[in-house]
Amino acid sequence: MFKGSERNSFGTKQTKAQTNFGSPYPFRLNFYDKPPLYEVTLEEFETSAIDRLRILAEIESSFARNRTWDELRHVTQMQCNKYLPLSSNTATTMDIETQRRSDHLGHFVLRLAFCRSEELRRRFVMAETTLFKVRYESDDTKERKEFLDAQEFDWKKVEESEKQQFSEELKALEVKQVGSSEQPPSSGEYVKVHWTRVPDLVAKRRVFLRGGFAYVPNRELSSFVFHDFESKLEKALEFTAKILPRMDEDTRLVPILNNLSQGFLAGVPSEWSDPSAFGEEIRAEMIDDLAKKHFPMCMRNLHECLVRDHHLKHFGRLQYGLFLKVLGLSIEEAVIFWRKSFSNITDDKFNKEYKYNIRHSYGLEGKRANYPAKTCQQILVTDKPGVGDCHGCPYRHFSPENLQTSLLATYSSQGLTTTDLHEIMRTVKEGHFHVACTRVFEMTHASQGVKKGEGIGGGESVTHPNQYAARSIELEKSQREDAMAVE
C-alpha cells in the first residue's frame, strides 16, 4: 500500500518497520529514505563523505569528458571498489553491514553539504542518480527483484483484458532498443503509471500512452525506479536546505561541510576560460581571418552562415557569441562584430533586440552571470538545431552528404583531401563525433607537425571548441617564433 504522506519528506517519519531480515541493511541498493539515526564519530562523518565524494567527482568528470555509458560504468565501479565497496548478500567473507553503513552515512553527510544552492543540488542529484544506476545495473538480478519488491511503488499491473484490447500497440513496444545494455527479456507483463512518472520513456516514445497513463513494459521499469530515486532525492534536498539553518551554531560540522562542497567544485576539471591566452587583443575585424585559420567546423559553419545570411538565430548567436567571448573578444569588440555582421537590420532594431543579449552573455545585464562557452558535450546534446538553425555540431547534425561537401569546402585549403574523408565519415557513423573533429584537427595541422594520434597535444581529443581554436593559434605562434629564431 502507498502512504502518500511518507513519500514527500524524509526525516520526519519513522513509521516503516526496520525490515524483517534482522539487519538494518537487507539490500545492497538503498533508496536512502531513512536517515542514519545513530551516533557517529567526527572522523567517520568526514571519511565516509570524502570517500563518496571521490566517486561522485569521477562521475562528474566522466560527463565532462564525454565518456560513453560503458566507460563511465567501468570507471565508476573501479572507484567504488577502491573507496566504497559494496558486496551483494552472497558475499560471506565481507563485512556487509559496515560497508552498507558507510554508504548510507556518506550519502546523508553529502546531502547536508550539497543542499545549499540550486547548482550544488542539481549536480549532486545527477551524480547520485548515476551512481545508483551503475549499482542497479550491476546488482544481482534476484537481489534486485527483492529490493524492488520491498519498495512501495504506486504502480498498477495491466489487466489481461486491457492487454487484449491494446495487444497491437503493446506488441509494437517489444523491440530491442538500440544502445540499451543488459535488460531482462520481455515477460509480456506491463504496469500502468501516470505518464509524469516516466518522462524519459515518454520522451523517447517507448511506452504506450492512453488517457494520461503510460503502459510500461516490465523491462523498462528501471527508468521508473531511477526517476523515482531522482525526484525523491530532489525533494529531500530541498527539504534539508530549509531546515539546515538550524545547524549553523555547530562549529564542528559546518567547516567540514564547507570543505566538502568546495571539494566537489574543485574536483571537476575547470571550464575552459582563459581569455588572455593569446597575448594580443582580438578585434572584430580579425575574426574572419581567425575563423578561416583556426576555428573548428561548428564555429566555421556558424561564421559562414552569419556571413551569408547576415543573421543567426538565437541558439546560433549564443553558441558562437560565447565562443568568441572566451576566445578573447571584448564586449566593445563583440558589439561591433555583431553590429557589422547583422548588416540587414536597422540600428534601432539591433540596439533593442540584440545588444541586450550580447551584453547579457558578458554578464553585464540581468543576473550578471559569467557564462562559460558551450562544451562539445553541451553542443552535442542540448538545444538540437531546429528548422533553419545553423548551430550544433556539424559532425552530428549534418547529413553525411552535406558534411562531406562542407568539410571539403572548408578545409581543403588546409590540406584535407577526399581520401581523408572516408576515415572521418567512418568515425562519424560510429557516433564518435569528437574523434572525427580531432582527426580533422590533426589533418589540417599536419603542416605544423601534428601527427596522427597526437590530438590537440598529448593525445587529448577535442572536448571544447575553444580548446581546438586555442591549440591551433598556439601552434601557429610557435611556428612563427621558430621561424624568427632561425633568422
Added chain:
Amino acid sequence: MSLDDANTSPEVMLQFYRMLYPFNSIFNWLNHEHVPTKLFTHREFSFTLQGDIYLRYHSFNTAEDLKKQVLALNPTRFEIGPVYSAKPRDKKTVRPAAFSPRKRELVFDIDMTDYDGVRTCCSAAELCSRCWGFIAAAVKVLHAALVDQFGFRHLLWVYSGRRGIHLWISDPEAMDLTDDQRRAIVNALTVVEGGKEMVRKVNVRTANRGLPPSLWGALAVLRTVFGPLVLDDQNCFGSQEGWETLLQLIPDHPSLSTLRSEWTKYPTRPSAQKWEELKAQINKTKGSDHTRLWGALEDVILQYTYPRLDAEVSKHRNHLLKAPFCVHPKTGRVCVPVDPSNIDLFDPRGVPTVAQLLRELDIAGEGADWEKTSLKPYVEMLDRHTMGLMEEARRTKRATAGGYNGKTEKSHQS
C-alpha cells in the same frame, strides 16, 4: 478617424480595451473560479508598449485592476506568464530563492515560418488560406494526441492574429507539470527535426523499422491530409528541387533509378502523379526492401505535414505567451479562440479586425459592448471553455476540503 482594417493606432487600441476586451472572461479562464486565487493574483503579466518598450512582472488582484492598468498603459499587446510563488509585482522585495514559477498552463505555439521548407505558396510572415491547411493538420494531430494519449481535457486553441496558432491547456495536472515533464511531452510530440543541412528530418523508427504506437493516430490523420494538401494544393514535388528532395528521402534502390531519369525528361508532371509512380515502384519490391521503402514513404508524409512546434515556448514554465483577444499589431486581427472540431472551416482572413469591431460598435449605438459585435461568438466560446474548468475546480474543491489552490498544491505531484 480613418478606420482601415489594419489600423492599430493607440486611439483605436484604447477604444478596443475600454469597450470590447473581455477582461472578465480572461480572468475567469485564468483563475478557475470566481473568487480571486493565486492562479490570478500571483500571475505574471507583461506589456509591450508603443515603440517596443517591454514591461515585465506586473500582477493584479482582480480583473478590474488589470483593466485599469491596461487602459493606463494602452499596450500594443500583453502577455501571460506563470503563477509564481509570490506576487510578481513584489519580485524586488522577496528573496530571489522565494520567487520561482510554480504553475503554468501547458502551452504550444505553431508558427507558419517553420513550414518554409515545405510550403510553396508563401514564405516568412505571409499567410494565405492555402497555408492554413498545414495549421489545420497540426491542430487535428496535436489535439488528438493530447486528449487521447495524455488525457488532457481543457484545451483552448487561439489564433495568433497572423500566421500561427497557440494552444493553452489548463487542466490542474497540466498546470503542475515540471519543466522536465514539459520537455518530455515536447520531445514525444516533436517528429520533424534537424537544421537546414539535414535533408531527412524524420527519424522516429524503432530498431525493427516500426513506427512507435504513439504516432499511429497521427499518421492515420496525416495520410488523408497529405494528398489534397501537399500533392494537389501545394504541389510540393512539382519543381526540380521538390522532387529531388523527395528522391533523397527514399533510400537508394535499383527500382527507383528509372524514376529520376523519367522525371528529368518530364519535369512538369504534377506531384500526385509522381507520388503514384513512386508508390507503384515501391510496391514492386518485396520482403524487407518493401518494408524499408514503405516506411520511408510514411516518413515523407510525416516530414511534410506533421506539426512543427516551437519547442522553447512549451518547455519552460516561465515563458510568456500573448493573451487571447489581443490584437496583432501588423494585421489588426483579434487573437480569437478557434474550435478544433471545425478547424478546416476556419478562415484566418474572416477573423474580425479591431477597426471592423469598432465600426460595428458605432452602428450598435451608445453603451454597447462586445455582445453587439462579431466578437460575441468568440467570447462565448471562451466562456463555455471556462465553465468546464470551473466545474472541475468545484469538484476538486469539494473532494479535498482543504481548498483547491491552497493546501493541495504540494501534494499534487504523484
